[in-house]
Amino acid sequence: MVQKARFKICLLGILCVAFFQVSAQHLISSSNADTxxxxxxLGRAIDPANYKNIRKDKYAGIFYFIWQGAHGYDQxxxxxxxxGIMPKTPGDTVSPYDITKLLxxxxxxxxxxPIHAFHHWGEPYFGYYLADDEWVIRKHAQMLSDAGIDVIILDVTNAAIYLPQLTKIANTYMKMRAEGLSTPSISFIVNSAPKQTVNNLYEQIYKKGLFSNLWFMWKGxxxxxxxxxxxxxxxxxFFTTRHSWAWSKGQEWFADGKDKWPWLDHYxxxxxxxxxxxxxxxxxxSxxxxxxxNIGRSFHNGKQPEIFSTEKGLYFAEQWKRALEVDPEFVFITGWNEWVAMRFNDGASKTFLGKSIEKGETYFVDLYNAEFSRDAEPExxxxxxxxxxxxxxxxxxxxGSGKLPTYKTNASVTIDGKFEDWKKIPAVYKDDSGDTFHRKHxxxxxxxxxVNTSGRNDIVESRITSDEQNVYFYVKTKDELTPGNSPDWMHLFIGVKGVGSAGWEGFQYVVNQKLLSNNRATLHSLKKDGKLGKAIAIKYxxxxxxxxxxxxxxxxxIAGNKFTLDFKWADNSPIDGNAMHWLDKGDTAPNARFAYRYIKE
Structure with missing residues (x-):
């Protein structure tokens, strides 16, 4: 959102709270990501055993920003x-201004x-991207769908509706859905020049029926x-309308709370x-x-500590504690991809980072560094x-989340390259098709x-079974596999619960780091730092x-027939000790740090 120089209208990152209830249904991941x-x-576990069954009357939306690159670069x-996105000029040779790096x-x-120039609080993991980068749009849609986000609430609080960026996002989402993939729905949050902005949205989008399959529906x-x-x-x-702004207590706009949806509030x-x-x-x-x-990511128990714990999410956890107690129909989360803030020195703010400042001193309204920022997007x-x-x-x-099935019957398959016997195996795990999409933007x-051309073998399905002596694994890609001597080819990571050390990222073993012949590969143990340990030959x-x-x-x-095993396939993702590379290098099944779980009873 384009910040203005007056604190009273500071654009505090207005999370588009569009609840999204497409066809009166929740977002259900095409790959059962909630399992x-x-x-x-930090070792914090995501485990379906820790959650309730799916509750169909609960929705989550997240503030989403589309102004990256719409208002200039060096100035x-x-x-x-x-x-839309502003063309770059020959003079744009210095930015991005990354406050973390400058400090x-x-x-x-x-x-x-310069004054009013946009500054990044840090470096996004996907780089200092522009809002119309389709590769980033697809990654965001995948990540947010996997997280269970029903709707992105687009920030149009400064009167601009960024129609070209919106169109790019909507067209990308519709393509993904046509491919059988999941995306959030779309809604908007308006503040400045409200009559003009709402009329613009209505005339340009809703009245024309544009992207109607993406509209988030609320109360019909x-x-x-x-x-x-x-x-x-x-x-x-035409619409279900709600008024959304920051803070509630003592705020005239909030009144008694009827039809009010804050996007930011004190605990x-x-x-x-x-x-x-x-x-x-x-x-x-938030x-x-x-x-x-002076309320950052470490703020909790009513104060901002002098020593930050920025990476732990203490404020986020406290806010969620309250939300879970209240148990509303909808949770509005601030936020996802804000990243940039304008530099001011006009004296409109009297404080910054807990200290008094004078006119002529620099301040930033919404964001500053890792501690004082609101992005859940990786950095x-x-x-x-x-x-x-x-x-x-x-x-x-x-x-809530889906529940994992358990498997009791022993079932063998023959490792002969024919695969017909895999069709009877019930433990099937899906992965998104199309996420090897290349980037050039x-x-x-x-x-x-x-530029990212690492997408290669597009993994679409995995299966697993076991008998008295063995565990069998199967994987299928959208197109024909590349040769086995390709770098970082079709790794299989395995973690057995309750057996041996925790290994690296919960995986004690990796397969296919080295092929010995046309039908012999290696099973390596994994050390805590991700380096390879001992190896044995296996058949594939x-x-x-x-x-x-x-x-x-x-x-x-593994001893006996009862065990729990987590596994993950990854192609063209280097084993270099950085698990974040599963986000953007090659393809993984499932996505990012996630793993499939197989329970044998």
Whole structure:
């Protein structure tokens, strides 16, 4: 959102709270992502056993921003005539201005960019991207769907609706859905020039029926968050409207909470209601607030500590604690991909980072560094991908999750490269098709472009079975497998619960790090740092787009017929000790740090 110089209208990152109830149904991942397991870097577990069954009357939306690149790079230049991404000029040779890096280089006198220029609080894991980068749009849709996010709430709080970026996102989402993939739905949050902005959205999108399959429906109509003065009879008949802004207690706009949906609030957050005051319709959950209010990611128990624990998500957890107590219909999460804030020195703010400041001193309204930022999107820095998995965990605590089946019957297969016998195996695990999509798109300012061509073997299905002596694995790709001597080819990671050491990222073994012949591969043990340990030979076979292999149970430390095993396939993702590479290198099944779980009883 384009920040203005006055604190009273600070654009605090307005999370588009569009509840999304497509066809009156929840978002259900095409790959049953809510049954996947994971551990983040801090060792916090995501496990279906920890959650309730799916609750179909619960929804989660997240604030989503589409202004990256719409207002200039080295300097603020207003906006493009069509509201789209501004072309870069030969003079854009310095930005992105990364505040974290500027502070590291000069803590007492960081060399900020010009006044009003946009600054990044840190480096996104996917780079300093622009809002129309289709590769990033697809990654976001996949990650948010896997997390159980029903709707992205698009920030149009500064009157611009960014129609070209919105169109790119909507067209990408519709393509993904046509491919059988899941995406969130779409809604909007309006604040500045509300009548003009709402009319623009209505005339440009809703009245034309554009992207109607993506509209998030609430109480039978498309949801729109906007001030009440924008609601004409025509708008009121077409939309379900709610008023959304920051904070509740003592705020005139919030009144008694009826039809109010805060996107930011102090703990313990108040809730918005519609039918009766004792039935919560919505609660806000935020990762932090602002550097101006000195409420960062480490804020909890009523204070901002002097020593930060930025990576732990203490404020986020406290906000979720309140949300789970209130148990509303909808949780509005702030946020996902805000990343940038304008530099000011006009004296409109009297405080910054808990200290008094004067006119002429620099401040940033919404974001500053890792501590004072609100993105759950992974970062190349201290927060890494911890907030993403914390998001996944709490959304499942709120919405529930699917339950894992158990398998009792022993069933063998023959490792002969024919695969017909796999059709009878019931333990089937799906993966998204199409997520080997290549990237080639301009980056911010001086960054000419980002290129990622690591997508290679597109994994679509896995199976597993076992008998008295062995565990058997099967994997299928969309197209014919590349040769087995390709780098980082079709790794299989295995973690056996309750057996031996924890290994690396919960996996004690990896297969296919080295092929010995056309039908012999290696099973390596994995050390805690991700390095390879001892190896034994195992049998595998391939044909066209299918691969199967067998591992003796005793080589995995399994005794008897009852065991629990987590596994993951990865192609063209280096084993280099950085689990975040599963996000963007090659393809993994399941996505990112997630793993499938097989329970044999």
């Amino acid at each position: 996947w397991v994971a551990k983040d870097e 603020h230049k207003g906006g493009a005539a069509d509201g 590291k280089a000069n803590p007492t006198g960081p060399k900020y960019g 109509k498309p949801l729109l968050l906007c001030p009440p003065e924008a609601v004409t009879p025509e708008i009121g008949n 313990p957050q108040s809730y918005g209601w519609h039918d009766t005051k004792d039935k919560a319709e919505q609660v806000a959950v 990762i932090a607030q602002h550097p101006m209010s 190349n820095g201290v927060t890494k991908d911890n907030y993403y998995y914390q998001l996944v965990d709490y959304v499942r605590k709120f919405k 301009p980056g911010w300012g001086r960054i000419s472009e980002y 076979r391939t044909s066209k787009n299918e691969l199967e292999l067998v591992i003796p149970k005793n080589k995995l430390g």
